[in-house]
């Protein structure tokens with residue numbers, strides 16, 4: 001077939017074919033060995049081909065080299081080279097062409113290459129070949145301006161496409177380097193640089209963009225740059241970014257986009273947080289960012305009795321649920337469950353490393369129950385935290401689908417906007433002196449003071465309350481209402497110094513906290529990072545002072561390292577401290593060290609004061625009961641009914657009031673009408689009365 005075509009073309013073109021060309025034609029492109037067969041060459045008048053002069057079209061035109069067979073031979077290749085212009089279908093079709101040389105195997109390998117990158121490689125390879133061939137045609141044929149233009153066009157096209165791709169990738173790399181964004185995974189979407197890109201590229205609801213601006217977010221933070229597009233592409237994800245870097249909005253915005261509009265199809269998004277305070281804060285952020293979209297957001301707190309009363313039906317009205325794991329598990333436990341999670345499309349675990357912790361909190365087991373309950377086949381999951389844990393990473397790799405890992409900066413580092421200090425205070429009593437000294441020197445409220453337990457929080461509060469400063473305390477022994485009020489007052493600036501435990505260490509976003517004092521040394525570097533992360537948020541500056549005594553050396557080195565990473569000056573001896581054993585670290589992480597109580601009063605004086613208080617209280621009680629006795633004996637003379645109605649006025653129930661009246665009058669046991677139980681008079685009261 002080639003031969004016919006060759007001879008045909010030869011004939012039509014009228015170009016003579018020399019011996020060399022004829023030999024190559026017969027040998028299907030094989031070269032003639034002039035060295036070995038020099039004599040034969042002379043007999044057959046085969047001449048060496050003239051060397052090709054590149055880019056000299058003029059000369060080629062004047063002295064055209066009859067390389068028709070080349071162009072002819074390349075015809076098969078040409079067909080193949082045309083492929084980049086065609087669709088994949090035409091690619092496949094080309095394998096049916098009259099290409100009877102080695103190209104065929106190339107074709108088949110090309111066909112079998114299914115991955116896009118392979119195709120791209122091939123396309124660029126083909127493009128290279130084509131350019132070379134066109135160059136050869138031009139160089140050797142030198143016969144047309146048309147060929148020249150084609151070469152130029154092809155070159156330009158190739159350069160433009162390749163260059164654009166390279167430039168784009170370089171830009172992406174630059175953005176990622178600049179913002180210290182590290183991403184691992186496949187099909188990673190490009191980071192966004194402005195919130196407007198969310199509207200142009202991802203068609204985010206204009207109201208969401210409006211809300212972003214309304215809350216004052218001008219440009220996305222690094223975690224938002226990468227995590228938002230990743231979640232918009234429905235990637236399952238594990239994300240770690242420093243404290244106060246805007247992780248909350250990074251998962252709220254894609255969730256709002258995916259939910260599109262409010263529906264009554266049941267809960268479609270679930271966010272878990274380790275504390276009620278953080279869950280409430282996330283709930284409020286959802287409300288701010290979804291303003292005007294009509295989404296119904298459910299925050300489960302202790303008083304969400306309506307779900308308990310109305311069961312799963314009540315929760316169907318809501319689109320989004322924010323909760324702590326234990327509240328949710330409480331509603332999932334009954335059979336049938338009081339809440340349904342089978343429509344959940346997005347499950348986000350905030351502070352994921354905390355929720356994965358094994359320990360007395362039992363978060364991990366609770367998470368397992370919730371994970372199972374979110375059984376929709378289309379559910380996507382994302383884990384967010386400021387600190388990294390291998391457990392979470394392992395779990396994500398095992399259980400999540402094609403998980404994308406996004407890290408901002410180095411793992412487990414403190415935010416660079418916090419000026420960190422370590423202060424040696426000698427002993428426990430030295431801490432009180434130090435804190436008073438800091439206050440005396442002048443503080444800029446609001447200030448957070450962390451202690452290791454609720455008992456110590458109470459003790460410190462009792463010390464500072466008499467110093468004439470607005471101080472309050474928050475811990476798990478306080479009622480939810482008290483906790484809510486304290487948070488509200490602290491946000492409003494009514495409380496200057498808030499004493500708290502690690503309960504407030506994670507996630508809580510108090511705007512403008514200027515100083516964090518670690519009164520008690522944190523029990524791990526992770527706890528330290530979260531605690532000091534309550535200041536220096538959203539790019540604002542902050543300060544953190546950590547007290548330490550000789551008892552705190554176990555973790556001193558690791559915390560000094562965190563400080564060094566953040567660029568804070570650290571004495572060399574701290575970094576040279578011997579590494580604690582794993583056992584020692586674990587023990588410390590589980591239970592805080594024993595410390596002397598926080599008090600400036602001696603134990604003897606405290607006991608004395610306690611006894612005195614008790615005595616005064618007893619005296620008061622005795623006096624009161626005597627007065628009651630006198631009053632009652634007078635009243636008993638007039639009428640028993642009057643006494644009963646008086647007690648009713650003090651909100652005592654019918655049955656109880658009768659009982660009490662009789663108790664006072666007779667001091668004899670009677671039976672309550674209501675519960676039919678024998679009620680004995682309070683022995684103390686009886687004693688007092690007598």
Ligand SMILES: Nc1ncnc2c1ncn2[C@@H]1O[C@H](COP(=O)(O)OP(=O)(O)OP(=O)(O)O)[C@@H](O)[C@H]1O
Pocket residue numbers: 216217218219220221224241242243244245246247248249385386506507508509511533537538
């Ligand atoms: N793009 C943005 N521009 C300006 N401020 C932002 C932006 N995104 C979030 N913020 C603000 O930054 C603060 C911290 O955000 P957020 O609470 O989400 O941090 P975080 O990364 O979750 O911190 P943590 O790890 O401590 O929980 C909030 O006050 C929030 O309103």
